Amino acid sequence: MNPDSDYDVIIAGGGMAGLIAAASVAHYSNQRARVLVVDRNPASEPGKKTHNGWTCGDAVSRNSLNYLARNLGIQYGRPEVEHDVKGIYVYSPDHKRKVLFEGEGHLLNRKLAPRRQVTDAQKLGVEFRWGVTAERLLAEDGHIAGVSGRDSEGDAFRATAKVVIDATGSSSVLRRFLPIESYIEREIDMDDIEATGRYILEFDRGAEDETYFTPEYCLIHLDQYLAPAGYCVAPETPIICKNSLKTIGEVKLGDEILTSEGWMPVSGTSVRNFTGNLVVITPSMLNQEVKLTPEHLVRVWNRRTGEMWRRADDLTESTRRNDDYLVVPLPTPAEEIVSQLDSLEHVDGITKDGYLYVTIKRSFFNGRAPDGSWRRKTVLAMHPKRTRIPATIPLDKSCSELCGWYVSEGSIKKKHVTISNTDSQIIARVSRLVKEQGSNYVIWKVLRRGRSKPCFNVEITNSLLARLLESLFGKGARVKRLPSWIHQISRENKLAFLTGMYRGDGSVEHSKRGRSDARSYTTTSHALAVDLWLLLAGVGVIASIKRNKKKNAWAIVAYGHQADFLGEGLKKAVRKQNIGFALGRGKVYLSIRKLEREWYSGPVYDLNSGGDFTPLFNVHNCWVFPKGQNKVNIGLGVSKAGLDRRNRRFNKQDNLQGLIDEYVGANSVIKNPRLASGEDDGDNAKGNWQVPVRRQNDCM
Ligand SMILES: Cc1cc2nc3c(=O)[nH]c(=O)nc-3n(C[C@H](O)[C@H](O)[C@H](O)COP(=O)(O)OP(=O)(O)OC[C@H]3O[C@@H](n4cnc5c(N)ncnc54)[C@H](O)[C@@H]3O)c2cc1C
Incomplete structure (x- = not known):
């Protein structure tokens, strides 16, 4: 701090916060501190929030005014206090629930209240420089040392102080160009900015309805019809x-x-x-x-x-x-087709020479501790069996089909994957695929009591491969699923994958009503049913999911031409549209x-x-603050970024003014509303009265 500063404290911005700060410094320093308030408004228009008028900051609690009276000796009364209320009711969107925040409060006259604040501050010795726009903070030795700017004539302004308080509001230029290293945010995230607007209206009383207007309480409506917030779905969705x-x-x-x-x-x-x-x-x-x-x-x-x-x-x-x-x-569909898998992303191991090896924990004595006991050290080492899989697995047709077989017929027993089927030709095909992947296998036959056909098993004797398949597709029929990258492999590989799945667990249903045959895949995993439906849709087959409640299973059934696609020939899907569905691009x-x-x-x-799952926009509330029996302060606050997003999404051009008009139109009490245009109503709704306010501000 420079002892030769022009002032002890400079306050940039003479709004609600700046004027309270000025009066407080003067009061607590017993008027010994030299205090200057710099504001861009002319002296005749103190507290004007924007160039368009004295918007917002009308409702204050009795406690706040009591605090000022008790600590600064400032008593507020008529005419700056315009109206008294007993509390605030917050209404749910359907107006059926209300929460009362009890406590006396007041509605200020936004034009007269700052005048009173300025007079009080001047009595405490605070100096004012009106018509001065603060542009930059001055820095000295890494500290803020003053303010520079320009007065209404365009002449340079510069003053130094031991302390500078930035009270120029939520979109402060001073903060944006802060000349020192600091944790203070320079830019406010647009998602934190709320655009708000309000009218002061005089009106004729319509229907008596306390959910819409009562002179004794402030009302806040958490409304979701005007601005859709709070859409909801049932828990089991x-x-x-x-x-x-x-x-x-x-x-x-x-x-x-x-x-x-x-x-x-x-x-x-x-x-x-x-x-x-x-x-x-x-x-x-x-x-x-x-x-x-x-x-x-x-x-x-x-x-x-x-x-x-x-x-x-x-x-x-x-x-x-x-x-x-x-x-x-x-x-x-991925911009880039996924054509290989990084094994290490899915299973642990040690990579060497392009392979991933199974590890084993080795522990050995590692010197003595100060108390004489032996220290143990444990390291991960390569397993002596040297079981391995390629570190990068190419997702070709044979690998994709083998994955499909695992999903439909695979199980993991004793750390090995076993694929079972009664058809020896299928077993020959699967063993060929395993061989192509460079893994060893054994085939064994199980004779089943009461069944003429034996069951063949291909056991892949590679524990790393088993862990990889488990991590990708799950283990156990009820929890199997498809990984998200399956939608990003090439169409050819998707078809190979589906071949494995359908030849394993697929079946042909012969229609009784003369319709063509259907191909059906049955699973007890709901996740797998939905994943498979999406995968099929991705290749142009729109199947139908049917629930078998008795067996707690889901069947994914494709009919007619769609079914042919999944038949032996895997013909091209016929993109026929019927009443049940239509195909769009990516939808x-x-x-x-x-x-x-x-x-x-x-x-x-x-x-x-981010996407269109829930078209929410974050904050929306509408308020009705009484200013008298037939006078009201009515407005709404919305997340600025949210409103922009919603407009883009719904192809709308909603703005605050339109939304407030709609809100006023829906109000059953406020009839024939007209803008209050009295001398003290403060340029009510002149021009664009939307003002940004920071969402975190505890302003209400
Ligand atoms: C629609 C709306 C309704 C609200 N309703 C309520 C309410 O009912 N009750 C409540 O408690 N709060 C309410 N608030 C919040 C309240 O208005 C703000 O919290 C409060 O006004 C902030 O005061 P401030 O002094 O920090 O900023 P401001 O009131 O914005 O004052 C900033 C001052 O700095 C001056 N200034 C700006 N830039 C410069 C510059 N570069 N150089 C010099 N001077 C500059 C301006 O002229 C102005 O005088 C509402 C806000 C909005 C937007």
């Missing part, structure tokens, strides 16, 4: 996660989920209580019920209009080709087979992620 299938309640922050933008990490999870009718949607082919709250937006596609968003309760069952179809995103459109309503009371969950 399955979510396709990378390498697993989870219910929405199990999904954690950071899990990667399938969205319209491909795999996206979950950046937020939320749960709330819901009582009412859920919309139960059953898409054709997937045949999996999804239960949504009525306002949840659903992406639909229509032959005539293309893709759009619809509220769940606006959907209709598809009975004709021109009806709405649900949009199901497929895992995005499948499924018709709505069944729509029902179901009464539900309990928790509903939601996720936030």
